[in-house]
Amino acid sequence: MAQMDTSLPTAIEVESLGPAAFEVLFSEERDRLFSALWVITRDRHEAEDIAQDAFVRVLERWDRVGAPDDPAGYLFRTAMNVLRNRRRRAAVALRHAVTRSESRDELEAAEARDVVIRALGALTPSQRAALVLMDLLDMPSDEAAKALGIRPPTVRVLAARGRATLSAQIGATDG
């Protein structure tokens, strides 16, 4: 996958986009959301499932009360809510994913060829989520905390522990 711009965009000028606004949001954010979720979940099917659910919930809100002020931010917050609700539901998702073994093989292949993917496996899901929101998507800690349903000091602690573990894991491999 090509390198992509990882910073959250400024609020989309929804009014000027007209009825195609959601489609624009989808085309602009699909890959970024999916790949961020893949880093957190380390599972292709789970990441796709969560990303689709997040888009559905944004679309439902869009039709009901109009576009949110910051559609991309709202999309990522929604995705984190969905992620929280499913954190331990991997086994359920597995039962519905017919190509699951392919997904596991993909992860193992990625782990084999890249130290950072392997190192991320040593972080808890909460630490991965905090790191992705703060360091990859560049969210301030209060916004990341809101997305994860925890207090800002907690998200900062999670991210700090995640950074330390990531650094130690990569250092150990390099050494």
Add this chain to the structure above:
Amino acid sequence: MDDSTHELERAQALAPEAGFDLDDVHDRRGRRERRRRIGATVVGLGLTVAIVAGVASAMGSSDTRDRPVGTMGGGSLPAPHTAPLGPGEYSYQRIRYPCEPCGRDSLFAESWWALDGSGRINVMEQHNYGIQEGTFGPGTFPDEGDLSAFPTEPDALKAFLLERSGADGASPRPDESPAPGVSLEEGQLWLAIRDYLGDTQYLNATPELRAAMLQVLASAPMVHVETGVADPLGRPANVLRFHAYDADVEVFADPTTGDFMAMTEDDATTVLVENAGIVDDDHSTPHGDQGTVPART
């Protein structure tokens, strides 16, 4: 932060291509709406059944008297008998996250936690699951928050959890109802309680606190309580059943101690507590009265 950002960007660049398009999103939305309509119909039928049965009971029909009616919940669990954790004692749990289609567990670990924040975590199996193994001195056991302020009296605990779950609380929860016709408050309670049931982020939840959590959960109107059942390992149990956030959930409680035993979601067992209790050191497992969840046989 710059280093981790660089590493995360590297990881993100390795992600596979997303395998869904806009049509998939619209299809999923359609399925979700159909499920919602069916759910609303079932709730309506349940209400009708309850009303009809209630009227029949009031009219003195012997057929319906003293029988549980309809699908209305809000039951209660028998009062638990769980001793609080004392100084020098350890709260022990052996937890398994089964993953049958994987052919292995996502996690199989045991932990000992003491009131001074010391303890030990032993990991037998983990797959794609980060958990810190080792022996920890006072105040260094890995958890995501001090739980000493949590009340263990159910009414006080419920108020405490709801306050934490609010927009300005310590652990704000999404403002989304768990199912059609079910209050936002019930959903917030469930999301708040779930974090302490066999989750490795809060291995410092004591058996007494877990039992209180289940008492609170059982009091929610969406929850149906059934006593005298068996858990996924065949152990005697009480069960709390409900539908929340697109999943049919079963939470099993020990019939005597009230401690958490197991959870299923959409009929798949997602958490199993194979053994739990209060022990005297960080290498023992419970025996006799020390057990709050019996070891699997």
